[in-house]
Amino acid sequence: MKIGMIGLDTSHVEIFTKLLHEGTYNFGEAQVTIGCPHPSLDLDLSRTRVQGYTELLRDTYGVKITDSVEEVAHEADTIMITAVDGRKHLELFKQVVAFGKPVFIDKPITLSVGDTEEVFSLSQKFNTPVMSSSSLRYADSVTKLLAERDEKPTGVYLSGPLPFIEKMPHYFWYGIHMIELLFTVMGPDYRRVEVQGNETYDVITTEWQDGRFGVIRGNHEWHGNFEAVIHYPNESVHLPIYQDQKPYYAGLLEKVIQFFQTGISPVPAEETLAIIKFIEEAGQ
Incomplete structure (x- = not known):
């Protein structure tokens, strides 16, 4: 499986x-074979990093580099839109959707409900499978706990980094990690969301339609210590996700490769839309 990457700035x-x-995990014969840098010149996070990552992929992993999005779509079997700038994801998807090849769009899928609806509309029109997800959705300790329990969680408390950058408002850049995890544990049918914050933290409290609650505590200073406390009727389970032996990126890639093979996204379109709606609502 030849994978093409568009957006080499993350x-x-x-x-x-x-x-x-490297072959540590079983991804079959999937390899990144071609990439297109396609940076956002008005975004420091993109402009200052694209050269380094482009050279790394070319020199260390032998990835062919091209300035043509269409060349990536033509040569690759499957496509990953990895551009750090979520503002560009719909535009990039429009350039590759007619090729009919499965497309993974790294988080966030877009920065609005309207743009996300257009992505899924185009996906149906051209019969092009599309998937989007944060890696935190497939954190190993969370995945294992949810799989082994028959009962539904009664609530969840999440903590982790919540830094912000210009150009990508609200929680679209980093907040989406814990929001995806929130929906993974609790489901998409939330009723209302409330946000409190100061210069150091944001606290996002969410009520679900069935009366359950989920809470996110995000630190504006970046760190890597994602944690979860998942509540069940008779106990609460603490998961220090940052101590997982298996990287959550590996868990995500397993699902992405399965999606590339089957054309079926493990994340329903309705749930992805609910997440973007949630971020819009929380940012108001």
């Missing part, structure tokens, strides 16, 4: 490519 391109090429 650490995810290095992490994904390294995991796919």
Whole structure:
């Protein structure tokens, strides 16, 4: 399986490519073979990092580099839109959707409900499978706990980093990690969301239609210590996700490769739309 990457300006391109090429986990014969840098020149996070990641993929992993999005779509079997700038995801998807090849769009799928609806509309029109997800959705300790329990969680408390950048408002850049995890545990049918915050933290409290609650506590200073406390009727289970032996990126890649093979996304379109709606609502 030849994977093409579009947007070589995020650490995810290095992490994904390294995991796919080093063979520690079973991803079959999937390899990143071609990439297009396509940076956002008005976004420091993109402009200052694209050269380094592009050179790394070319020189370390032998990835062919091209300036043509269409060339990536033509040569690859499957496509990953990895551009860090979520503002560009719909535009990039429009350029590849007619090729009919499965497309994974790294988080966030877009920055609005309207754009996300257009992605799924185009996906149906051209019969092009599409998937989007944060890696935190497939954190190993969370996945295992949810799989082994028959009972539904009664609530969840999440804590982790919640930094912000210009150009990508609200929780679209980093907040989406814990929001995806929130929906993974609790489901998409939330009733209302409330946000309190100061210069150091944001606390996002969410009530579900069935009366359950979920809470996110996000630190505006970046760190890597994602944690969860998942509540059940008779106990609460603490999961220090940052101590998982298996990287959550590996868990995500397993699902992405399965999606590439089957054309069926493990994340329903309705849930992805609910997440973007949630972020819009929480940011008001």
